[in-house]
Amino acid sequence: MTSGGTIRALVGNREFRGLWIGSTASTVGDQLAAVALSLLVFERTNSPAWTALTWSLTLLPSLVSGPLLGWLADRFPRRTVMVCCAWVQAALVGLMAVPGVPLWIMIVLLVTVLMVASPFLAAQEASLPSVLPEKRYDDGVALFGTSVDVAQMAGLAAAGFLVTATSPQVALAIDAATFVLVAILVQTSVTFRPAADPLGSAHRDAEDRKGAFALLVTEPRLRSLMGMRMLAGIAMVPEGLAVPLAADLDAVWAVGLILAIEPAANVLGVAVLFRLVRDPAKRERLIGPLAILSLAPLVMFALNPNLTWTIALLVIAGMAGAYHTPARSAWMRILPDEYRGRAYGIARTALRSSQGGGMALAGVVAHAIGSVTATLAGAGAIGLLLAGQATVAWNRARARTDPNTVTT
Numbered sequence: 001m002t003s004g005g006t007i008r009a010l011v012g013n014r015e016f017r018g019l020w021i022g023s024t025a026s027t028v029g030d031q032l033a034a035v036a037l038s039l040l041v042f043e044r045t046n047s048p049a050w051t052a053l054t055w056s057l058t059l060l061p062s063l064v065s066g067p068l069l070g071w072l073a074d075r076f077p078r079r080t081v082m083v084c085c086a087w088v089q090a091a092l093v094g095l096m097a098v099p100g101v102p103l104w105i106m107i108v109l110l111v112t113v114l115m116v117a118s119p120f121l122a123a124q125e126a127s128l129p130s131v132l133p134e135k136r137y138d139d140g141v142a143l144f145g146t147s148v149d150v151a152q153m154a155g156l157a158a159a160g161f162l163v164t165a166t167s168p169q170v171a172l173a174i175d176a177a178t179f180v181l182v183a184i185l186v187q188t189s190v191t192f193r194p195a196a197d198p199l200g201s202a203h204r205d206a207e208d209r210k211g212a213f214a215l216l217v218t219e220p221r222l223r224s225l226m227g228m229r230m231l232a233g234i235a236m237v238p239e240g241l242a243v244p245l246a247a248d249l250d251a252v253w254a255v256g257l258i259l260a261i262e263p264a265a266n267v268l269g270v271a272v273l274f275r276l277v278r279d280p281a282k283r284e285r286l287i288g289p290l291a292i293l294s295l296a297p298l299v300m301f302a303l304n305p306n307l308t309w310t311i312a313l314l315v316i317a318g319m320a321g322a323y324h325t326p327a328r329s330a331w332m333r334i335l336p337d338e339y340r341g342r343a344y345g346i347a348r349t350a351l352r353s354s355q356g357g358g359m360a361l362a363g364v365v366a367h368a369i370g371s372v373t374a375t376l377a378g379a380g381a382i383g384l385l386l387a388g389q390a391t392v393a394w395n396r397a398r399a400r401t402d403p404n405t406v407t408t
Contacts, residue, residue, distance in 0.1 A: 006139050015131040016140055018189025019124060022086075022182035023144065024151045029178030031155025033093065036163050036171035037110060043168075044103055054107065061111050063349050065118035067213075070345020073123035074197040074338055082127075082186045085120035089113050090179035097172035118345055126340035129332060130193060138280045141329040146270050149263045197338035212342035215335075220397035225331045226347060227390040228291045228323070233354030234383035235294050235321055236262070237376060238314055240359025244372045249307045261311065265318025273322045283326040284398065288391030290323035295387055298380025301373040 011017050041047075041054045072081050092113045096106050132140045163171050216222050238245065242258040273290075277283050297313035305313060335343050358379075366375040 006136070007143065010132075010136060010140050010143055013132065013136070015190045016128075018185040019127070019131065020144060020147065022178075022185040023124065024147045026086075026175075026178040026182050027148050027151035028155040028158075029175035031152055032159045032162060032171040033096075033175035035156065035159035036168035036175075037096070037106065039163055040106070040168040041103065054110075061114035062118055062352055065115040066122075066345035066347075066349035066352075067342075068345075069115065069119045070122040070342045070348075071212075072119040073126050073341025073344070075195055075341075077192060077195050078123040078127045078341070079186060079190045079192050081123040082120050082190070083183050085116050085123075086179050086183035086186065088116050089120075090176050090183065092116075093172055093176040093179060097169045097176055099169055118348070119341070121348070122341040122344040125332065125344045126196070126337070127190065127193075129337070129340075131190070137333065138283070138326060138329045139274065141332075142270050142274050142325050145325050145328070146267045149267050153260065153263055196340065212339050213346055215339060216343055216346060219334070220393065221334050221401060222331060222343075224390050224393035224397055225287075225327050225334075226350065228287060228387065228394065229327055229331070229347070229351060230354040231291055231295065231383055231387055231390070232321075232324065232351060233356075233358030234298075234379050234386070235317065236355045236359055237298070237362040237379045238262070238317075240362050241366055241372050241375065244366065245310070245376075248372050249310060251307050254307060257311070258314065261314045262318045262321070265315045266321050266324075269319030269322030270325050272319065273325070280326070280329075284330050285395075287323045287327050287330070288387070288394055290320045291327075291387045291391060292384060293317075293320035294323065295380050295383035298376050298383065300377070301380065302377035304373050 011020070038054055041050050092109045095101065096109050096113075101109075128140060128144070129137055159171065162174075216226060239259055239262055242255050243252075246252050246255045246258060273283065273286070277286065294317050297317040300313055301310075331347070332340060332344075362375055362379060365378070366372050369375065
């Protein structure tokens, strides 16, 4: 991802190290818990439908809690928010790990855990610009993002072995322990800072939540960056169609490979981007071209590529998706500190909605027209048009606005 010296400098930062280790450990634990709970549901119900519903619950709560609870990261000290959320999550997952807990209670606890994650993540993301010096911020965001991707893959890979070798309760207990670790690391390593926008009246709070949304849709740079980030809803279409795509290629065994390409290629893409382009301003200029490149390979599915070419196209698209890392850091850097928690909650909901909605819509279209490759090609063509428009808007906004200031 970055040079060895840069990584040593980042890890040498006590605050960043605590946040980074805690985030990576809890991500692994969350994957263990997701697999464990799905297996537990299947064992008790023997129902694929209930199992699938439980897995979907890992995505839905953040759609509500992001904009609903993100304000906590601005109204209260962010270290306090992270520590309190981590202890609450540890307690709730610990209850889930108790043998014999009724299934409906476990599902309620899961939804609550995922709701509490939103203010934690908002506070964590909003803290990074304060924790890191400006010259290290982009590198820190890149290390954070790639570590989460690797931790997700490692956690899912280990989950099956661990859960079958022990029990779902053991995996849940491990996840609870990771939240305890996070709470301790944040408490002992992150410096206490006053709230960015101290708690006000309920009337003022409602007005400010509207203000955060208004800022995101009216500030040209923030709006264009959000547009490019939401293109992930189109870029994720191959994952949503992985099973029928593999079947069309007469390679059902390759489903797992197709699903793994995007996160693995993204990690590689970020490594290449940050190794070859060290200047943050130059990386910002590449956001648009890389966004376009991340969608262009999908158009080639109109030629019905074989498995080898399918993998090659998805690797190119996944590597180009590295643009999300500089886009994420630029977006947070542009935001005024007092808006970062609320803005992150809104943006996370928008991003998750675009991903889930894109995959669902692609499935409907593929079923209607009877062709997976045509659906992928059509999605790519639409994505190219949207990416081109967002790139023009981003370049114009950068050209006429000082990147160190923002008008609210």
